[in-house]
Structure formats: structure tokens, C-alpha cells
Amino acid sequence: MSLPADLTQCIQTSTGDFDALALRLFAYQYENNPPYQRFCNGRGVTPETATHWQEIPAAPAVAFKRFSLTCVPESECVKVFHSSGTTSGETSRHFMSEAALDLYLVSLQAGYAHHFPSLPLLALMPPPDVAPHSSLSFMLETLGAEFIWGESSADQLRHTLAGLATPCTLFGTAFAFVNFFDATRKENFALPEGTLLIETGGFKGRSREIEREELYALFTERFGVAPSHCYSEYGMSELASQFYSQGVDGPKLAPPWLKTRILDPVTGTDTVLGQPGLLAHYDLANYNSVLAIQTEDMGVWDECGGFQLQGRAPGAVLRGCSLLAE
Structure with a gap:
């Protein structure tokens, strides 16, 4: 089966190997998304070296404002979602190819x-x-x-x-x-x-x-x-x-095809229960852009599962x- 079909099946059935699908999606986005490829090269991580989904570089959310993070030409995208804006007037852009929009609907x-x-x-x-x-x-x-x-x-x-x-x-x-x-x-x-x-x-x-x-x-x-x-x-x-x-x-709480890491803003390592950090999300439904996103939102793991949102990072x-x- 093709990657979009495998991702669709994973989401529809809430089953599938998240790690394997994430690595396949990373390889596709690395090959077809030039700004993201340059970012990953700068981090020293490629599809040949990444062995686990947590090793996939998370692009900073601000990159959606500065670059066209799309795996197909902008002219071939059927939908573009923007953030609601900021007090500075900047907006993020999320380009959706036809396959990406279909997956988003699912x-x-x-x-x-x-x-x-x-x-x-x-x-x-x-x-x-x-x-x-x-x-x-x-x-x-x-x-x-x-x-x-x-x-x-x-x-x-x-x-x-x-x-x-x-x-x-x-x-x-x-x-x-x-x-x-x-x-x-x-x-x-x-x-x-x-x-x-x-x-x-x-x-x-x-x-x-x-x-x-x-x-x-x-x-x-x-x-x-x-x-x-x-x-x-x-x-x-x-x-x-x-x-x-x-x-x-x-x-x-997230659906099974979306995972989160909470990272220490100084060391970049995963936090432990009770330690706040920056949220990084890994979404298998993000087909045409990047599956891994480093946000400006703060959170802390909840002992009952999921995380508690603690608002924007200072200065965001x-x-x-x-x-x-x-």
C-alpha cells in the first residue's frame, strides 16, 4: 500500500505501527520539503540515521510563518490554512495537497x-x-x-x-x-x-x-x-x-496517531512527571508539511495521562x- 493509504488506515482503525509510519513519513517529507531538509541537515539527522520517531527533528512552529513547508508546489495545493494571526500580524501557513486534505478530513x-x-x-x-x-x-x-x-x-x-x-x-x-x-x-x-x-x-x-x-x-x-x-x-x-x-x-488527550514530547527548554531533553517544558507534537496526519512540530506552548505531564497545558512560553x-x- 502507499503511504497515504497506510496513514489513512492507521487513523481510521486507531491501529498500526506509529514508529514505522512516522519514519516513512519523515523520509517522504525530508526528500520533498526543501526547507525542512535543510533544517534536518543542520541538525545532523536524515532518514538514514533516524531509527525512532523521537529522533525525527521537530521544526519550530515559527517556521510555518517564514517558509513554505510543503512537499508539493504551492500551486498544486488545494487548501491553505492560516493561523488566526498575532499582535504583530504574522500568520502561519499550512499547505494542503489533495492527499493531505483527504487525510486531514479523516x-x-x-x-x-x-x-x-x-x-x-x-x-x-x-x-x-x-x-x-x-x-x-x-x-x-x-x-x-x-x-x-x-x-x-x-x-x-x-x-x-x-x-x-x-x-x-x-x-x-x-x-x-x-x-x-x-x-x-x-x-x-x-x-x-x-x-x-x-x-x-x-x-x-x-x-x-x-x-x-x-x-x-x-x-x-x-x-x-x-x-x-x-x-x-x-x-x-x-x-x-x-x-x-x-x-x-x-x-x-490525543488520538493514537498523535504523540507528544515535553522538552526541557534549556537541555532539549524529555522532562519527567511534574517538570514543565515545551510541547513538541508528532502528528501522522500532517502529510504535506512536517509531522514533527516544536511549539511555543508550555506543558507538564499529568499523572493520569496526557498533559496539562500551561500557556505560552515567556515572550511568545x-x-x-x-x-x-x-
């Missing part, structure tokens, strides 16, 4: 189904016609979401929630939820039992700040949804897969969907 659908039941999906996010380069908007449209967005979004959501008779999944940025709560003041909505809430994080920025504990308390107070039915999504435009956590303090610029929502 990943986002399988990853979502891995964590959540099939319920009607409401999105407090801009739709793709408003945000054509947003991977999150693309994901939600693919999952069949009804988008509630715009100048009248608070009134529209108020009307929609008041008429709900069956459970749904309500998905939005942290700031979108905060803005709705501010716009509706002290109105409460008793959502149907079994309703789920998913927020995308990003609690700190240039508008009103709110901590996760306070936001989840508002979910219970204003929506009648217990913290156990509240989830957080962690993703990046540079990644084709997503992490999810449950409740206020739940660890971020503000970015992401919360900036877009703001």
Missing part, C-alpha cells in the same frame, strides 16, 4: 468521534465564508455545524438555546462564550440534559480576562451544564489533529482563535 472526523457522541453541533465561530483560511472553521463545517456568528450572534444564540428540545454540542472560543454571557447579562438557559460544551481556550488577551474555573462555573450557572460535560479543545493550524480535555483540570506572541474572536 483525522478530524475520527478524532472528534474518538471523544464525542454524534449530537447536533452549534458553533460560536466564524463560518468558512468569513474565515476561509481557518482550519477550525473548516473542521466545524466538515462536522456539520450550524454557525452562529456576527453582529446579532448573541440574539441568534439566545433564540436557538431557548428552543432546544434535545441535547447538542455547543462549540466556541472562550472569548465568544464570555462575550455572550456579557451580552445576555444574567439570563439563564436550562439546556437539555446531555448537552456538551467545548471551548477552545485562550483565556488571556487584550479584552476581558477570565480563568477556566470561572468560565466553567458560568457554564453551570448560565447553561445548567456540569463541568463533567465541559471540554477544552487544543489545536494548531500547523497540526491536522486535535487534543481534548474534560472538566476544569482534565489532561489534554499572542495568537490563535481567541484573537480572531476578539
Whole structure:
């Protein structure tokens, strides 16, 4: 079978040899992605010398802003996802070839189904016609979401929630939820039992700040949804897969085709339980770019599995969907 077919089977069935697939994908990207090849050569690692997925060089996330990290010519890419921007105006670009987009569709659908039941999906996010380069908007449209967005979004959501008779999944940025709560003041909505809430994080920025504990308390107070039915999504435009956590303090969990290392920012070695470090993700669904990405996000391993996200590294610029929502 070809590499894309093997990756698709791995994601659809949550089986397969991660190490072997990662090394094959690394060899493909090394051969066809010139900026990444130069980076790997500078690190002294090639497909001939790498023997384990942890030896694959993780490209810094900032490289997606400075280089075209694509294995096919840009003109042959059918989709380009951008980050939501930063306060400096820089955006990352994730180029999707046709094969990469097909794999991305498989990943986002399988990853979502891995964590959540099939319920009607409401999105407090801009739709793709408003945000054509947003991977999150693309994901939600693919999952069949009804988008509630715009100048009248608070009134529209108020009307929609008041008429709900069956459970749904309500998905939005942290700031979108905060803005709705501010716009509706002290109105409460008793959502149907079994309703789920998913927020995308990003609690700190240039508008009103709110901590996760306070936001989840508002979910219970204003929506009648217990913290156990509240989830957080962690993703990046540079990644084709997503992490999810449950409740206020739940660890971020990945699907089987996505692995993470937490690295000491000084030594570059793997941290131990309780020691914070920089997150590096290895995503088999990243076919056309690079599978290994060194982020600017800090995290620490959770004793129950997964990791706890600790925000941006000191000096990292503000970015992401919360900036877009703001």
C-alpha cells in the first residue's frame, strides 16, 4: 500500500505501527520539503540515521510563518490554512495537497468521534465564508455545524438555546462564550440534559480576562451544564489533529496517531512527571508539511495521562482563535 493509504488506515482503525509510519513519513517529507531538509541537515539527522520517531527533528512552529513547508508546489495545493494571526500580524501557513486534505478530513472526523457522541453541533465561530483560511472553521463545517456568528450572534444564540428540545454540542472560543454571557447579562438557559460544551481556550488577551474555573462555573450557572460535560479543545493550524480535555483540570488527550514530547527548554531533553517544558507534537496526519512540530506552548505531564497545558512560553506572541474572536 502507499503511504497515504497506510496513514489513512492507521487513523481510521486507531491501529498500526506509529514508529514505522512516522519514519516513512519523515523520509517522504525530508526528500520533498526543501526547507525542512535543510533544517534536518543542520541538525545532523536524515532518514538514514533516524531509527525512532523521537529522533525525527521537530521544526519550530515559527517556521510555518517564514517558509513554505510543503512537499508539493504551492500551486498544486488545494487548501491553505492560516493561523488566526498575532499582535504583530504574522500568520502561519499550512499547505494542503489533495492527499493531505483527504487525510486531514479523516483525522478530524475520527478524532472528534474518538471523544464525542454524534449530537447536533452549534458553533460560536466564524463560518468558512468569513474565515476561509481557518482550519477550525473548516473542521466545524466538515462536522456539520450550524454557525452562529456576527453582529446579532448573541440574539441568534439566545433564540436557538431557548428552543432546544434535545441535547447538542455547543462549540466556541472562550472569548465568544464570555462575550455572550456579557451580552445576555444574567439570563439563564436550562439546556437539555446531555448537552456538551467545548471551548477552545485562550483565556488571556487584550479584552476581558477570565480563568477556566470561572468560565466553567458560568457554564453551570448560565447553561445548567456540569463541568463533567465541559471540554477544552487544543489545536494548531500547523497540526491536522486535535487534543481534548474534560472538566476544569482534565489532561489534554490525543488520538493514537498523535504523540507528544515535553522538552526541557534549556537541555532539549524529555522532562519527567511534574517538570514543565515545551510541547513538541508528532502528528501522522500532517502529510504535506512536517509531522514533527516544536511549539511555543508550555506543558507538564499529568499523572493520569496526557498533559496539562500551561500557556505560552515567556515572550511568545499572542495568537490563535481567541484573537480572531476578539
